[in-house]
Amino acid sequence: MVRSLLVALLALFAFDAAAQAYPSRPIRFIVPFPTGGATDVMARTLGQQLHEILGQPVIVENRVGASGAIGSEFVARSAPDGHTVLLGTISTHGTSPAVNPKLPYDASKDFTAISLLAHAPLVLLVHPDVPARNLQEFLKIARGGGSPIAYGSNGNGAYNHLAMEMLKGLTKIELLHVPYKGAGPAINDLIAGQIKAGAHDIAGVAPHIRSGKLRGLAVASKQRIQGMDIPTFAESGIADFEVTAWYALFGPPGIPADVLSRLHGAVVKGVGSPEMKKVLGNIGAIPVAGSPAELDAFVRAEVARWSRVAKAGNITLD
Numbered sequence: 001m002v003r004s005l006l007v008a009l010l011a012l013f014a015f016d017a018a019a020q021a022y023p024s025r026p027i028r029f030i031v032p033f034p035t036g037g038a039t040d041v042m043a044r045t046l047g048q049q050l051h052e053i054l055g056q057p058v059i060v061e062n063r064v065g066a067s068g069a070i071g072s073e074f075v076a077r078s079a080p081d082g083h084t085v086l087l088g089t090i091s092t093h094g095t096s097p098a099v100n101p102k103l104p105y106d107a108s109k110d111f112t113a114i115s116l117l118a119h120a121p122l123v124l125l126v127h128p129d130v131p132a133r134n135l136q137e138f139l140k141i142a143r144g145g146g147s148p149i150a151y152g153s154n155g156n157g158a159y160n161h162l163a164m165e166m167l168k169g170l171t172k173i174e175l176l177h178v179p180y181k182g183a184g185p186a187i188n189d190l191i192a193g194q195i196k197a198g199a200h201d202i203a204g205v206a207p208h209i210r211s212g213k214l215r216g217l218a219v220a221s222k223q224r225i226q227g228m229d230i231p232t233f234a235e236s237g238i239a240d241f242e243v244t245a246w247y248a249l250f251g252p253p254g255i256p257a258d259v260l261s262r263l264h265g266a267v268v269k270g271v272g273s274p275e276m277k278k279v280l281g282n283i284g285a286i287p288v289a290g291s292p293a294e295l296d297a298f299v300r301a302e303v304a305r306w307s308r309v310a311k312a313g314n315i316t317l318d
Contacts, residue, residue: 022259026057028084032071032092034064037183038203038283042117042247043087045279049270054262067155068092069103076110080254082263085114088250090159093299098306099157100317107303111250112260113295115267120203120285121221122163122243123230125214127193135218135236138197142173150176151197152186157317160199162306163220163243165313167199170238190214201245202228202284220244225284246302247285248295264292 027050031043040062047058063071068091075086086092093107105111124135130149132138142149153161156179168175178195180186183204190198191213202225208214209228216230220243224232233241249267251260270276271289280287290298310316 022082022262023054023056025083026059027054027082028078029058029060030071030075030084030086031060031062032064032068032086033062033089034182034184035062038120038201038285039087039089039247041279041283042285045276046117046249046267046270049273049276050266053266053269067096067158069096069100069105073104075250075252076105078252080112080252080256082251082255082259084252085263086111086250087117088248090245090302091154093248093250094246094302095157095159095162095306095310097303098162098310099315102317108296108300110253112253112255113292113299114249114251114260114264115271115292116288116290116295116298117247117249117267117271118203118280118285119221119244119246119288120201120283121219121225122160122199122245123202123205123209123219123225124167124197124199124217124233125190125205125209126197126217127190127195128212128215129193130196130215132217133215134231135233135238138217139171139173142171142175148174148176149197150178150195151199152178152180152190152195153198154183154186155179155181157310157315159243159245159306160201162309162313162315164199165315166243166309167238167241169312170241187214199243203245204283206282206284226281228284246288248299260292 029043029047031039033039043060047060051058063074072092075084078084097107132141189195209216218233218236219225219230220233220241268289271287
């Protein structure tokens with residue numbers, strides 16, 4: 001009995017030592033999208049906070065391609081020791097699984113959910129030469145019988161493609177979809193007037209709205225965006241249209257509970273830091289930290305939601 005108790009105590013001490021040892025080397029923070037965008041800015045700001053909290057360097061690495069699938073798969077196949085994490089999004093863990101049956105990972109099974117980081121509401125936008133100054137005027141133009149308004153998205157099956165298709169179904173309007181290879185080219189062409197409309201998360205377009213290069217007609221959230229005079233879809237007569245781009249932290253499957261607990265605690269503290277709040281506020285995003293269980297349930301619900309939209313619109317990348 002004494003020997004059994006000694007073995008149990010040694011195991012407990014080893015468990016505590018392992019927890020205290022994490023992280024034992026630099027943490028790789030994988031961003032599956034290019035530098036300079038909202039995901040990159042968030043990762044670098046949070047990475048600095050995690051460095052200060054955990055005491056190890058956090059190296060942000062942009063592994064781009066295949067709408068975020070390359071970087072996501074890399075993390076899904078990494079060692080589950082907490083030293084490799086992913087900044088996942090509505091695209092990597094919401095809409096892509098809904099439209100791409102050949103995705104090289106399962107968003108619900110191949111990751112350890114760590115925490116939500118932020119939400120950024122979707123905004124319906126038009127080029128300033130479009131005479132619509134609100135959502136109802138936009139819908140009236142779209143129903144006018146002329147050539148369909150061309151809108152750009154981040155690509156076939158992207159979250160803003162699915163969101164606009166959902167809007168078309170709700171309002172019975174016709175729009176012409178123009179897919180791009182990412183948000184940057186789509187926003188640039190909208191600013192240039194090559195296309196006339198689009199729907200992007202506020203984190204990527206806030207500066208262009210403030211400068212007058214783009215006009216925001218309606219925001220797909222329950223409340224207005226702080227500091228911007230853009231009504232919600234509900235205020236504009238379209239109820240039940242809520243779409244937010246979201247950002248979250250994931251790791252490979254099987255991260256030990258003690259390591260996950262320490263990492264999660266550091267992330268929550270980092271998201272709540274003044275530096276992170278300032279960066280998110282500047283791009284119109286809202287900090288939202290939560291538990292691993294909450295993120296896991298949220299991802300499953302998002303995949304199910306967008307799968308219904310994709311099925312209704314017959315949208316698939318297969």
